[in-house]
Amino acid sequence: MSGKGxxxxxxxxxxxxxxxxxxxxxxxxxxxIIVFLILLLARAFAGGQIEWPYVARFLTVPVxxxxxxxxxxxxxxxxALGIAIGVAIAVMRLSPNPVLKSVAAGYTWxxxxxxxILQLLLWFNLALVFPxxxxxxxxxxxxxxxxxxxxxxxxGLGINQGAYTSEVIRAGILSVDSGQFEAxxxxxxxxxxxxxxxxxxxxxxxxxxxxxxxxxxMVKATSLASVIQYPEVLHNAENIYYANSRVIELLIVAGxxxxxxxxxxxxLQMLLERHFARGxxxxxx
Amino acid sequence: MSGPLVxxxxxxKRFGSFEALKGVSLDVPRGEVLCLIGASGSGKxxxxxxxxxxxxxxxxxxxxxxELLGSRIDGGRLHRLSESQIARQRRRTGMVFQRFNLxxxxxxxxxxxxxxxxxxxRPPGEATAEASELLRRVGxxxxxxxxxxxxxxxxxxxxxxxxxxAMKPELMLFDEPxxxxxxxxxxxVLAVMRELAASGMTMIVVTHELGFAxxxxxxxxxxxxxTIVEQGAPADILAHPRxxxxxxxxxxxxxx
Numbered sequence: 191m192s193g194k195g196x197x198x199x200x201x202x203x204x205x206x207x208x209x210x211x212x213x214x215x216x217x218x219x220x221x222x223i224i225v226f227l228i229l230l231l232a233r234a235f236a237g238g239q240i241e242w243p244y245v246a247r248f249l250t251v252p253v254x255x256x257x258x259x260x261x262x263x264x265x266x267x268x269x270a271l272g273i274a275i276g277v278a279i280a281v282m283r284l285s286p287n288p289v290l291k292s293v294a295a296g297y298t299w300x301x302x303x304x305x306x307i308l309q310l311l312l313w314f315n316l317a318l319v320f321p322x323x324x325x326x327x328x329x330x331x332x333x334x335x336x337x338x339x340x341x342x343x344x345x346g347l348g349i350n351q352g353a354y355t356s357e358v359i360r361a362g363i364l365s366v367d368s369g370q371f372e373a374x375x376x377x378x379x380x381x382x383x384x385x386x387x388x389x390x391x392x393x394x395x396x397x398x399x400x401x402x403x404x405x406x407x408m409v410k411a412t413s414l415a416s417v418i419q420y421p422e423v424l425h426n427a428e429n430i431y432y433a434n435s436r437v438i439e440l441l442i443v444a445g446x447x448x449x450x451x452x453x454x455x456x457x458l459q460m461l462l463e464r465h466f467a468r469g470x471x472x473x474x475x
Numbered sequence: 476m477s478g479p480l481v482x483x484x485x486x487x488k489r490f491g492s493f494e495a496l497k498g499v500s501l502d503v504p505r506g507e508v509l510c511l512i513g514a515s516g517s518g519k520x521x522x523x524x525x526x527x528x529x530x531x532x533x534x535x536x537x538x539x540x541x542e543l544l545g546s547r548i549d550g551g552r553l554h555r556l557s558e559s560q561i562a563r564q565r566r567r568t569g570m571v572f573q574r575f576n577l578x579x580x581x582x583x584x585x586x587x588x589x590x591x592x593x594x595x596x597r598p599p600g601e602a603t604a605e606a607s608e609l610l611r612r613v614g615x616x617x618x619x620x621x622x623x624x625x626x627x628x629x630x631x632x633x634x635x636x637x638x639x640x641a642m643k644p645e646l647m648l649f650d651e652p653x654x655x656x657x658x659x660x661x662x663x664v665l666a667v668m669r670e671l672a673a674s675g676m677t678m679i680v681v682t683h684e685l686g687f688a689x690x691x692x693x694x695x696x697x698x699x700x701x702t703i704v705e706q707g708a709p710a711d712i713l714a715h716p717r718x719x720x721x722x723x724x725x726x727x728x729x730x731x
Binding site for chain 2: 367369370372373374375376377378379380381383387388391392466468469470
């Protein structure tokens with residue numbers, strides 16, 4: 191083999207030549223234009239009719255902090271409900287039982303086919319349809335007392351999310367090799383144990399990126415619950431600007447909080463993805 | 476129990492217009508190593524999958540140790556068993572697949588422990604100790620913590636055999652266990668199967684490894700077009716086939 195310094199006659203020796211740095215003129219130009227545009231935009235906002243001290247002051251007032259806490263609580267609970275329903279619906283959809291299959295398809299059709307805000311209003315106004323709800327002979331209550339803004343928002347957001355999540359989970363299940371089902375059957379596993387122990391853990395790898403997407407969507411969708419008086423961050427920001435008329439300042443406050451929550455979620459998703467890629471990531475490195 | 480461990484009677488199966496099994500009958504006594512040979516499409520894999528109920532028979536019946544598989548006779552009618560009853564019947568047979576099918580998200584050891592702990596509800600400590608012993612038996616004691624993707628095909632297949640053995644099956648089914656392997660890895664898998672046959676395990680092996688069949692099998696069955704064409708001791712069938720179809724198949728395989 192030819193070592194360092196030796197070279198084939200007629201060809202220059204490449205081993206001692208340093209690599210020249212490439213200059214990416216196009217990238218420098220594009221970055222320059224973007225920075226210039228951002229500066230223009232910043233100048234416009236700085237000189238616009240925004241009282242930035244108000245933004246700073248209201249960013250951490252108790253009402254706003256309560257609001258963002260309610261937003262996060264609702265997003266987490268509704269997403270948990272959505273995933274639970276989504277797994278159940280996806281499993282029913284893939285079941286050989288035609289009744290379960292149709293129920294699952296009907297569920298997806300109904301809750302994916304109507305606007306979320308309409309569903310929230312329906313849950314909140316359930317008392318107009320059923321003044322009293324309960325189990326005959328066991329328990330009953332006035333619907334207005336039961337369907338609080340919290341419960342209406344949870345049901346509305348969670349049940350709607352379940353319809354979308356079921357399709358994500360179904361895609362994940364279908365992505366798992368059929369040999370995995372057969373191997374599980376061959377050691378005597380039933381259908382549900384096969385799904386729970388073998389198929390779903392492997393489906394998670396495929397499911398997580400779109401599910402992270404759905405969760406970020408959910409954080410923002412909780413703002414729709416402001417129409418049914420659920421005290422999440424946008425609702426509370428609105429209440430403040432009804433009183434002090436600082437509309438834009440308070441909308442910016444709410445916007446900053448949404449951005450912060452979503453920014454925290456992204457690295458969390460990466461950790462989860464790493465966990466469920468075990469057995470595969472190691473080899474790809 | 477004096478009858479055969481496996482009794483197959485007039486089993487038929489069709490996939491759409493393709494008739495995969497045209498009435499196959501076969502007895503496998505306890506302790507026998509039976510090799511099923513034949514061209515692809517001859518029905519040998521379908522027959523094997525019917526024994527493990529991964530494929531449902533259209534007609535005829537398969538009995539394991541006197542118990543009818545997949546159905547129950549009651550009041551002169553056949554009643555299909557429930558999913559969980561079928562799962563219970565499957566525990567008595569182990570299956571080894573052409574493409575290994577190890578659980579990709581579990582280590583070699585976890586693959587083996589899964590069945591005993593989750594299905595048989597055995598204590599994890601005991602099951603883990605037995606699994607380690609099985610890994611040692613297939614020569615992979617040092618690979619307990621490896622994921623399937625980190626193992627060679629031959630190693631994966633040996634883990635798959637250990638996984639099936641962990642359920643303490645009475646019958647082991649092998650579906651072309653070496654067909655997906657690089658040639659240099661075939662030997663290590665056959666060595667494990669040879670050792671298993673020597674231990675007295677009843678085995679039905681679908682294979683193209685005529686050398687293995689000649690050396691290990693008690694009986695060789697040649698299938699073609701969904702029927703059994705010829706069967707007998709390996710020395711007779713492989714060296715002196717009587718049927719022209721068997722002769723044609725063997726000469727084609729050996730020339731390759």
